[in-house]
Amino acid sequence: MSWIVRMIVLLPALAALVGLLARRQRALAAAVAVAVSAYVAMLGLIQWIAPSRTADIDTIGSLPLGDLSVPLHLLSDRVSGLVSFVVALVVVCIQVFTVWYLRDDPRYGQFAATVSLFAAGMLLLVQSGDLVLMLVGWEVMGWCSWLLIGHDSERAAARRAAYKAFIVTRVADIAMVVGIVALSARARSTDLMAVLTATGDGTLLTIGLVGVVIGVAGKSGLVPFHDWLPDAMEGPTPASALIHAATMVAAGTYVIARLFSLYAGHDGARTLLAVLTAVTMVYAALLALAQTDLKRMLAYSTLSQIAIMLSALAAAPAELGPGAGISHLIGHAFFKALLFLGAGWLAVLAGATALAGLRGRLRPTGGLRWSMGIGLAALAGVPPLIGFFTKDTVIDAALEGATGGGGPRAWIVVVALFVTVVLTAAYCTRAWLLLDTPVAATGDLPDPHPAVVTEEDVAVVTAADSADDAEVERVHAHGHPGITLSAALVVSVLAALTVVGTLFLTSFSGGVHIGLFSALLSILLVAGAAYAVWSLSDRGRVDVADRVPGRVRESAVRGFGVDTAYVGFGRAVTAVARLVVALDRDVVDAYPRATAVVARAAGRAGERGHRAVPSLSLLSLLVGVMVVAVLGVAAWR
Amino acid sequence: MKGLAIDYAILLPALLPVAGLVLVLVADLVNPRLRRVPYAIAGLAALGSAAATVPGLGLGGGSTRETFCLTGRELAGTAPTVDGLPQVCLWQADALGGTLQLAAAVSALVCIALAWPGAHRRRPADCTREPVEAVLLLAALAGTVVVAASRDVGTWLVALELATLPVIALVALSGRRSAVAGATQLLVTSLVSFALLVLGVALWFAATGSPFLTPDAALASGGAFSAAPGAPTTVVFPSVSGGVVALATVLVVAGVGFKLSLVPFHAWTPTAYAGSSVPVATFLATVSKIAALAALLVVLRAVAALGTPALLSIALLASLSMTLGNVMALRQDDVVRLLAWSTVAQAGWVVLPLVSISALGVGASATYLLTYVVATLVAFAVVAVTVRERPGQGRSIAAYEGLWQRSPWRAGALALALTSLAGLPPGVIGLVGKITALRPVVAEGWVWLAVVAAVNAVIGVAVYLRWLRAVITAPAAAVGAPAGTAPTAAPVAVARRRPVMVAGLVLASAVLVVVSVQPDLLLRLLG
Known part of the structure; x- marks a missing residue:
């Protein structure tokens, strides 16, 4: 069975290579990308159903690093089987959708190959039983995200977003590498099992766990590294779906879940994680409420949802295990992929991604309307969709942690989770109302402040211009072509999975675990929030976010200037570097340069003293003999 | 002289140059118009001398090849050492002495190749010049070989002067103004030097009562006067x-x-080097230095028996020489003057290990001298070939611009020589030499001296890289006008090229390459 595990990692990488070589033949590239991802999904299904449960699958042999053992093993169990199956499934959907979505893009071949490589990176991370392999997969995803986000490289905004994503995650990866080194040094091995069972040296353990948390915060977009993710919407919608749904952003959850038994015994690292996730989930949900662009709203919702997954790992009691986080990862993968692909479809139909331009455009679309409705409901946590079960599993785990001695750490998470439930339901309701309420309904509405609202609305929309400009241009250039059957089918499949996907989660322990009280409470909160938004927005006729004061809203759309802070941070680093260079040049190098100056001056003086005058040389000779003789006799011992 | 046992086979390294000298004189007597024959004889004599030292090289651990042995004062019937006088040999060539002799002979051979005369006389007047040069070269070589093996003050003094005085004549021989100036300064300093040496030797005799420069004599210094029965005190x-x-x-x-x-006894060096022809300067920089160091080592090895830990005056001389030599070399644009100042600096490095008067210091000093001699030989040989190619302007650093493009082999040899002198990696032997020279200094705890040496190693790198940069960079002008100059310059160069001269360069470079690749070879030669 171990060959399946190896194939799951190897095949997407090979598909990327073949796809890159065949990038000129569009049909061949598409066939390779779709066929291989489908085959890998099948292999993932086999691995999940009949897991081999082994931790020593060889890859390329161990690295000869002397004292440090680096076996480079793959690890296969039920969790890795399920996650890799879900990842592969989402990748198939995205590949199929991409064939239609990038139908006019001359660089489709490169894009599909990059998606394959990205999948290879994620699957390597999922299957790895070795910290080094994990890091390799992690970095492959980081690099591919740069390629995917910057796919429309002729646009400056896309290039900037790509660099921003790469640099921000890179900065956090410094801590990740330090953490992995610390954990490996502690265990004298990079093997996951050895790392988990190693004992001793608390300092190294602390450095390792905190480092990994910071690295995960970078890739998963926890505060303060969160701002790259909304900007990453500059990439084509399938790339966003891939990054958000099942791969890069969620990878952090998987890494921490793999190391859960270490985290369970370390309160400090878990407290850090709990605070970061609590802040992120509430903050991102608030910002999602204020967004003017559908894709950016989804991006902020991703931040919030990823924080929920990680909060499960931060608050769950040790005996419950990391199951809650993993199950929310899977649920989120389904409904977020569904929402992004649906948003892409809708954007093609409407020619825009700004909410103002999409108002009421969902209503006449039939299947798409159902799919988006299911997606938003799952995101909000409406039973019996998968979002409800996974989110309530997380809440229940956190509650158990709080009542079972988790202390303030778990309580912070619990409170933040309930606040987030309310906010999530609110922004989902807002999005649904905006997308679904016919524009005509808003026309005859007696608006209390018509002029002000319109002005602000326009200002906000033009300021935070539509995220996926390339898509808008594409639609304007080529009209509104009908969607292909396969692409529409993919969206429907994802919608169906969102409904029945809960069945997947029953296969591993801790997957679904719901407390009656918390479930009832969250249902009530969801319903209350939805009702409040519905009534506040006058049954969908106005945007509820318009009730926020204009200045606050505009800065919220812009992420409260975090981008400026990043730029300032970069400038500060550059300034420090310049200072160091100047110090090195003017202070440290002064001594070497001084020797040069002194040597030259001494040479000039010496030349003046050597004019080939015999008397001078005789004089120096006499003095020399005297000095040498005196010194010689005096110092003789 | 019944008390002297003489083994002529051991004396061959010294006898062959002398025999060659006599042969040259005879040949000149028979046919005064000969030009190349005297040089051929001289070259063969030097070669023979080099070959004759070879049997003595394998001697390890203190065993020597000795002759001229005094077998005791009373000879008839009694035991040799009956009256306490030790058995002394006036000629002792051990591994170190033999290696120095070999180096001197090979260096002289290269110098002779570099000075190889052309087929045609430039002026009819100097018809006796070639035999005289050959005789003087051989005489100086004979003196160098003898001084390395001498163990009594008489031989030592005479041989040292025999190694020095012919060189003065060689410098003066060209008759140019600058040559005469250089020769005069050399002569003056040689006289003062001789006076100092004689004074030193006289004091030695006074202190030890022994005419021998041996450890036994040094040890006897405490009771020399009282031991002599007839002494007044x-x-x-x-x-x-x-x-x-x-x-x-x-x-x-x-x-x-x-x-x-x-x-501060260096003032003659740049003047004399610049005044003489390049082969003679080469001889001054190599064979003369070997003679001087060999002489010094003879005395210091005798003194080493006293257990003297260190000499402050040598440390002073070494640090002054290194610093001034490097600093002055940094400012020279004439390559011969640059090499002259580099000689001053390298002389500091040569005596640097002698601050520890011990077997370790003596060996390190000889090692460094040999690395210096090999590298300097190559550098001078390249200069000689270049000067022959472009008369009048081959002595400035600017003339070496683009040498890498024009003749890569010669440039490679020069680069290896310069990096050896600087102690940088392609010239591994220079690095090994510097480390060897620093080891006794550090072992004796002379920290300040080691620091001075390290600083000078850095300045030295600048000195030689300054020249090397010109070698490997292309001249700006040559790119612009290659067509106009090349056809006229090339035939001249071909006409003036001397195969023997190139052979000398090849021989020196080969030695340098071999010891750079396998520094162990050189270290083992010295035991």
């Missing part, structure tokens, strides 16, 4: 005679310092 303070030995040693160091061109 019976009470001698050991401390006084110890001080006299010290003074003798220091005076010898000063006297030899002239020949090694240590600061």
